[in-house]
Amino acid sequence: MRVIFAGTPEFAAAALQAILDAGHSVPLVLTQPDRPAGRGMQMQSSAVKRLAQTHELPLYQPERLKDPATHAPIRTAAENADLMVVAAYGLILPQAVLDLPRLGCINIHASLLPRWRGAAPIQRAIEAGDATTGVTIMQMDAGLDTGAMLLGEALPINADDNTASVHDKLAALGARLIVEALGRFDSLRPVAQPADGVTYATKISRDEATIDWRRPAVELDRQVRAFNPFPGASATCNGTMLKIWRATPTTGSGEPGTVLAIDEQGITVACGEGALRLDALQKPGSKRLGSGDFLRGFPLAAGARFSTD
Numbered sequence: 001m002r003v004i005f006a007g008t009p010e011f012a013a014a015a016l017q018a019i020l021d022a023g024h025s026v027p028l029v030l031t032q033p034d035r036p037a038g039r040g041m042q043m044q045s046s047a048v049k050r051l052a053q054t055h056e057l058p059l060y061q062p063e064r065l066k067d068p069a070t071h072a073p074i075r076t077a078a079e080n081a082d083l084m085v086v087a088a089y090g091l092i093l094p095q096a097v098l099d100l101p102r103l104g105c106i107n108i109h110a111s112l113l114p115r116w117r118g119a120a121p122i123q124r125a126i127e128a129g130d131a132t133t134g135v136t137i138m139q140m141d142a143g144l145d146t147g148a149m150l151l152g153e154a155l156p157i158n159a160d161d162n163t164a165s166v167h168d169k170l171a172a173l174g175a176r177l178i179v180e181a182l183g184r185f186d187s188l189r190p191v192a193q194p195a196d197g198v199t200y201a202t203k204i205s206r207d208e209a210t211i212d213w214r215r216p217a218v219e220l221d222r223q224v225r226a227f228n229p230f231p232g233a234s235a236t237c238n239g240t241m242l243k244i245w246r247a248t249p250t251t252g253s254g255e256p257g258t259v260l261a262i263d264e265q266g267i268t269v270a271c272g273e274g275a276l277r278l279d280a281l282q283k284p285g286s287k288r289l290g291s292g293d294f295l296r297g298f299p300l301a302a303g304a305r306f307s308t309d
Contacts, residue, residue, distance in 0.1 A: 001182050004077050004084040004101060005048075006030035011171045012087035013047040015108055018175035019085065024182060026057050028077035032090050033061045065091055075100055083185075085178060086140060095142050105140040106181065108174040110167075112136060112152060114193040116201040117145035122166050124201035125157065127226035129218075132156055133166060135174045137181045139190055144200075148190035151181050162225040162246075204230065211235040213256035213308050217249040217274035232282075236307040237300070245288050246280035257306040266291040269306055 002025050005016050012031075020026065029052040037044045045053075052059050060073045074097055078084075083103035086093065088110075098105050111121035112134040118124075125133045137151040155169055181188060209231045211220055224233040224247045232243040252260045252268055252275030261268040266277040281294045289297075 001025075001083065001185070002027055002081045003182065004028045004030070004074065004081045005087075006084060006089040006091075006093070007048045007087040008032045008046045008090050009088050010047045011110065011167060011174065012089070012108075013051045014171040014175045015085065015087045015178050016048055016051055018179050019182065020055060022179045022182065026052075026055075027081055028060060028073060029057045030060050030062070030074070030089065030091075033063055062091070065094060065097055068096060071097055071100070078102070085182075087174065087178075093140065098140055098142070103185070106150065106178075107138050107140050107145070107147070108178050109136045109138055109145055110170045110174065111201070112154060113138060113145060113149060114195075114198040116199055118201040119203040121201040122163050122170065123204050123226045124199075126161065126163060126166065127222050129222055130157055133170065135170055135177050137177050138193075146193065148192050150188045150190060151177050153177060160225075162228040164229050206231045209234045211244065211306075213269065213306055214272040217271040217276045220271060220276050221247055221249045237304065240283060240298075242298075243282040243288070244278055244280075245282060246278075248277045248279060250275050250277045255305075257308045259300055259302055259304040259306070261302055262295065262300060264292065267295070267300060 003019055005019065005026050007016060008031050029048060031046045031048040034043045034045050036042060049059060062070045065071065078100035081101050083101045084105040086105055087108040093105065111125060113136040116124050132154045134152060134154040136149055138149050139147040141147045153173060155173060157166060209227055211223065211233050224244050227233045228245055232245065235242055235244055250268060252270060254260050254270035256270055256272050258270045259267060260270050260275055266279045268275050268277045278291055280288055280290055282288045283298055
């Protein structure tokens with residue numbers, strides 16, 4: 001098939017590579033404009049742009065697509081394309097764009113719809129304690145991830161999974177499913193999403209990163225895993241804001257935020273219910289460290305307190 005592709009991060013790049021490997025042609029790639037990123041805030045290209053350049057594919061990087069004048073490159077490509085595949089693109093596609101390809105537009109969504117429509121389905125699934133997630137291949141319409149479903153496959157969320165590990169597994173699954181969908185597109189039968197079970201995965205905010213030690217340890221463990229790698233769960237101790245990258249719920253009780261024990265296993269902190277053992281931490285200007293190495297540069301003792309404000 002001839003496939004216009006729209007996507008931006010690594011999740012999307014995995015799908016684009018799979019589409020190319022399967023022998024489909026890509027007359028146009030849409031991706032977000034280059035953005036400043038990193039400590040030096042240097043302009044960086046998206047993962048999809050880098051891949052498209054490697055394969056010498058035509059690129060289009062509009063800031064937005066509200067103005068019909070910005071649709072011209074897509075309209076031209078759509079004259080000789082079958083459909084558009086969208087994966088974590090990051091821009092809203094107006095109905096006029098959705099209508100351009102002969103067979104419409106299909107989306108690779110990183111959840112089992114209708115659960116976790118929206119911007120952050122992986123993080124919200126982990127944060128909520130879902131046992132499974134998955135990928136849905138769906139037809140696109142003007143709603144927010146509301147289109148009819150074409151294919152889907154579930155994937156377990158393990159107790160030690162974080163957003164990074166689930167992302168990588170779902171990226172591989174999405175790449176496989178989109179190739180399957182393109183290969184038998186004519187035989188796929190759209191199924192409307194059920195009205196029950198709809199949830200929305202709102203965008204992750206840095207304001208959500210702070211750990212509230214008054215919450216149960218199992219919930220804080222999910223928060224740590226959901227916010228790894230971005231924005232990283234944070235907690236303040238002795239006036240220093242620390243990032244918590246890996247933690248484990250455990251037994252223990254005490255005033256929330258109190259360090260109950262420090263041993264070879266980690267730093268055990270009392271929570272509203274149970275306790276959380278901190279296994280990997282990071283102080284400002286340093287790198288992520290296991291608790292043993294971390295304590296060599298940030299001494300703590302039982303009875304120390306993490307802020308609960």
